[in-house]
Amino acid sequence: MSTSFPPPPLGGIDFALPTCGETQCNDHGTCAPPLGGGGSLVCDCVLGYQGEFCEDTVNGSLSLPLTLSVLAVIFGVLILAFLLAKLRQKQKKRTRKYLASKQVYNIVV
Template sequence: MATPFPPPQLGGIDLTLPTCGETQCNDHGTCVPPLGGGASLVCDCELGYQGEFCDDTVNGSLSLPLTLSVLAVIFGVLIVAFLLAKMRQKQKKRNRKHLAAKQSYKIVA
């Protein structure tokens, strides 16, 4: 049985160690030097992530308004459906009374 080879090292760099982007930027960005200069690196976040360490999702801030909007639309559709059903019920009742009066039937309401 052959022993596995150690991972390749380029110029003495161990490629199995986590990168700055994996540790500092939560694996959702890359470390870059700051625009104004400085010693510490900052995160350049991938699309869909934000924050100092790329730990906030852009979609996370939309979840509450989106949920409320969907619930409002569903509630509105239910109200309209209820009102249409009531109007149809009244119209049928009116039509029955009109037909009964036309044919001289007596309907007790």
């Protein structure tokens, strides 16, 4: 009985294994040797991430205030539009009453 084995990885490296950046740096950076030298690798985080293991987002602290600000602006615009519509409605009603009083016709307002 013959057993077949997969071919050895190219150059002795198995590219299917997770990289140091994927495991140690939460897939948000790459592993690099420390600047002062040493045995353990440190994470070099990509733009937008920070921390020892690239676990924190730079703009994470801004997300809640930014969301609340956008919602406040939208809510303010809706209130302003509602008030302008009501003002316009009252203005039209006054104009119709004025025109009805000038005319001899009996217009129901």
